[in-house]
Amino acid sequence: MKEISLRVNGEERSAEIHEEMRLLDLLRDALHLTGTKEGCGEGECGACTVIMEGKTVNSCMVMAFQAEGKEIITIEGMATKDKLHPIQRAFLEKGAVQCGFCIPGMVLSAKVLLDENPIPTRDEIREGISGNLCRCTGYNKIVDAIETAAGYLNTGGDSNA
Amino acid sequence: MKKRGIGIGCGFYGTGYGNGFPDVSRARAKLETDGKIGIYVGATEVGQGAKTVLQQIAAEAMGVSIEDIKFYCESTENTPDAGTAAASRQTYNTGNAIKKACEALKEGLIYIAIDKLLLNSAVGIRVENKKVYLESYPQSAISFEDIAKALTEPLCFEESFTAGTTKMEEESGQGAPYWPYTFSVYGVEVEVDTQTGFVEVLKAVCAQDVGRAINPQLLEGQIDGGFSMALGYALMEDLRLTNGEIRNNRFSSYIIPTALDMPEVKKIIVEDPEVTGPYGAKGVGEPVMVAAAPAILNAIYNAVGVRMREIPVTPDRLLEALMEKE
Known part of the structure; x- marks a missing residue:
């Protein structure tokens, strides 16, 4: 066992970890941030995507100790208390959510994509979310939503990012 | 190349389930104490949009907006069985059950309104915008909320819908499966x-x-x-x-x-x-x-x-x- 501290969604957090604990377990079991989902557990599906130091990672493939001192954003860090993040709002408006299991990862991949490329083409959006598998939606309405979110963010939208 | x-x-x-199998959906429509419409149905939402579509059907049937529908689904503790979310059957089957339950509730509301408004017939009575009124004399009206307040026991109707299919004839393969x-x-x-x-x-x-x-x-x-x-x-x-x-x-x-x-x-x-x-x-x-x-x-x-x-x-x-x- 080891105690580590890290920043999660802008807050200093500390947790007891053991050596084989994954970042996914740290977030879900130790910090009770269950918005991050476990899909395949082997880095193929992207359901467990979180943002670490500004980059998306599969939190099932990152060991908890590797997150020591790092800045992490999970889906819980996207909305403020009374306002959805523009990306989340666009997902709802465009009907981009069906069962919802892939959506936390999708939203976080979209955030990093739009942080790096504020005016992506539809092909660039597809590339940006190609590490996130979705069985329900056929992706097209997710692409629509990210395009719409880009518009919100670029017109000075109400980003809290 | x-x-x-x-x-x-x-x-x-x-x-639907087909082949003459009893493909049954049940639904309850109830006047809630605040005058909103409670829909109780065992339908399961798995992301396909059943909750949204079934609420839309209820709102249309009752002539109210979707915000005036209180939708309770899935829990077997307080909802009647609406069959599985399978066979592409929820919109058709459960939608029909909800529509029938809402129509029964509407009729129930009309009979209460006849009594409260001292009318002599159900003819020309309309139910919309959360009230029951006489079309030819709209001043004669009572709101869902006022009806709910006057009730001594809950106004609730359960209906069921069964899709009509036949078993295929074993020898000829004929039928309407x-x-x-x-x-x-x-x-x-x-x-x-x-x-x-x-x-x-x-x-x-x-x-x-x-x-x-x-x-x-x-x-x-x-x-x-x-x-x-x-x-x-x-x-x-x-x-x-x-x-x-x-x-x-x-x-x-x-x-x-x-x-x-x-x-x-x-x-x-x-x-x-x-x-x-x-x-x-x-x-x-x-x-x-x-x-x-x-x-x-x-x-x-x-x-x-x-x-x-x-x-x-x-x-x-x-x-x-x-x-x-x-």
Whole structure:
């Protein structure tokens, strides 16, 4: 066992970890941030995507100790208390959510994509979310939503990012 | 060399359990104490949009806005059985049960209004905007809320709907094993790389008969989702079942489409109301998938002249077929 501290969604957090604990377990079991989902557990599906130091990672493939001192954003860090993040709002408006299991990862991949490329083409959006598998939606309405979110963010939208 | 081709596939699909099986949905409609309409139904939301569509049907039936519907679903503790979220049956079957329950509740509200408003007949009474009133003299009106306050016992109606099908005759295969049917056509354009055997679907168009589009946005989502499942089915997804063992039991070997594999799908929603459906609506969940794989295989034939008879058409299978052709 080891105690580590890290920043999660802008807050200093500390947790007891053991050596084989994954970042996914740290977030879900130790910090009770269950918005991050476990899909395949082997880095193929992207359901467990979180943002670490500004980059998306599969939190099932990152060991908890590797997150020591790092800045992490999970889906819980996207909305403020009374306002959805523009990306989340666009997902709802465009009907981009069906069962919802892939959506936390999708939203976080979209955030990093739009942080790096504020005016992506539809092909660039597809590339940006190609590490996130979705069985329900056929992706097209997710692409629509990210395009719409880009518009919100670029017109000075109400980003809290 | 890269070769392009187009293909069309048509399909029809009977929704519901079929074959004379009792395909029953039950629903309760209740006047809540605040004058809102409570809908109690065992239907399950799995992302397909049942909760939204069923609330829309209830709101339409009661002449109220969707905010005035209190929707309780799934919990078996307080909802009647509406069957499974399967066989593309919730919109049609459970939608009908909800519509019937709401119509019974409306009638119940009218009889209370006759009593409270001292009217002599149900003729010309309208129920809308959360009130019951006489059309020819709208001042004679009572709100749902006032009716709820005056009630001594809850006003609640349970109705059921059973889809009408017959068992197929064993000898002749005749009968009406499903009702209703939905029809669809897919058109696709593919590009085949004759060197690698890789097939890319460039674009797709889907014309789907829906009876009545209760929620066009959700319908489009169903079409995109159905197409992407069919795309995987046609070109990628292979369990490799060997002696009862699934060999491709990981996403690294069982490949499903990513956003990069998925083309834009143009949707043509065909509304031809089904007389037995709630406001003419039919189920589309599974039907949207049926015709896409045949369309893709036809497009491959059009592109390279090879008739593939086994799916998925993985690059190795297509390369083998191309070599056999030469």
